[in-house]
Amino acid sequence: MTKSARIFFSDYGTFGWGVSSPDLPSLVGGASSRDEFSDDAVFDLARAAGLDDGGSVQIYAQMVFECDDQVVVVRACEDYFIGDRARHVVEVRNHVSSDPELRAYAPPSSLGDLVFVAALPGDSIRSVIESLEVGEPTTVAVERAGDLEYLPFVRHQGFGESQFLTERGLTQDSTVDALFATFDEDGTDLSKVDRDRELVVV
Numbered sequence: 414m415t416k417s418a419r420i421f422f423s424d425y426g427t428f429g430w431g432v433s434s435p436d437l438p439s440l441v442g443g444a445s446s447r448d449e450f451s452d453d454a455v456f457d458l459a460r461a462a463g464l465d466d467g468g469s470v471q472i473y474a475q476m477v478f479e480c481d482d483q484v485v486v487v488r489a490c491e492d493y494f495i496g497d498r499a500r501h502v503v504e505v506r507n508h509v510s511s512d513p514e515l516r517a518y519a520p521p522s523s524l525g526d527l528v529f530v531a532a533l534p535g536d537s538i539r540s541v542i543e544s545l546e547v548g549e550p551t552t553v554a555v556e557r558a559g560d561l562e563y564l565p566f567v568r569h570q571g572f573g574e575s576q577f578l579t580e581r582g583l584t585q586d587s588t589v590d591a592l593f594a595t596f597d598e599d600g601t602d603l604s605k606v607d608r609d610r611e612l613v614v615v
Contacts, residue, residue, distance in 0.1 A: 414465045419544065420455060421488070422447060423477045435546060437462035447474075473544055476502055480510050484526040487554075488544060494533060501531035504561060505554045518606040520550035520565050529554050530566075534590035538578070541589060542568055542615050550612060555589050562593055562603035569614045577614045585615070 418436035425431060430447050432455070434440040440462035444450060459470055474495070475488040487505045489498035509515055509529070519527045528551045532541050536555075545551050545568040552565045569575045574584055581595045592613070596603055 415463050415468060416465050417469045417471070418459055418464050419473060420459065420470050421473045421475055422450065422491075423475050423486075425477050432458065434459070434462065437464060439463065471543070474499070474502075476506055478506065478510075480516065481513070483516065483521075484524075485509055485516075485529070486526055487529045487531060489531040490536075490540065490544060497533060498531050501533075501554065501556060501561075504556075505529050505531055508561060512606070515563070515606045518563065518565075518610050519552040520610065520612065522549050522551075528552065529563075531555075532589045534588060534593075536589045537586050538583070538589060538592055538615055539585035541566065542585060545615075553589065555593060557590065557593060557603075560604040563606055564593060564596070564603055565610055565612045566615050567612055575614045 415436055418434050420432060420434045423431040429443055429445045432442045432450060437459060440458055442458055455470065460466060472491040473488050474491050475486050477484065477486050487502045489502050516527060519529065522528055530541055530544055530551055530553050532553050532555045534555055534557060541553055545566060547568045547570050550565050550567045552563050554561055554563050578584060583592060593603060
């Protein structure tokens with residue numbers, strides 16, 4: 414049995430919504446609208462798929478679409494700040510759709526998909542890591558000083574802090590903004606994507 418699970422609600426546009434969980438592989442479902450997934454229905458699905466009766470879930474919403482025959486996923490955590498996150502999801506989608514350099518900059522997953530996470534500057538690095546799959550590159554997007562900035566992350570397989578973070582005097586409890594700011598010190602403009610990407614191991 415699983416004590417906690419991430420649940421992804423995927424908006425496929427005219428194709429409806431899907432629900433899945435990397436922690437509960439047998440949890441698979443779909444509906445024509447998100448409203449059909451009540452809280453009780455989600456927990457019933459999760460428990461049927463192996464979640465402990467007293468277990469907890471973290472919900473993520475993600476927009477899934479195709480661009481130049483490539484699947485793009487833009488994900489955000491559903492929490493108190495979902496309004497701000499949803500706005501950034503739309504901004505990232507629009508940027509990805511209109512900018513081939515951004516699509517070339519973002520590293521593809523093992524399935525060939527481009528996966529983005531819309532984060533807020535005050536989010537902890539840990540909270541972003543929790544939405545990632547080990548070894549799968551994901552491009553984190555955050556708005557800083559009015560511009561969207563991008564940085565590819567990959568979740569390391571070990572325990573504790575990654576070498577990348579410790580070398581910069583950071584921990585997983587540091588903010589996303591603090592991590593992005595270390596690149597400011599190097600003179601790197603993370604709002605520019607026509608450059609060599611650096612894969613950040615967190």
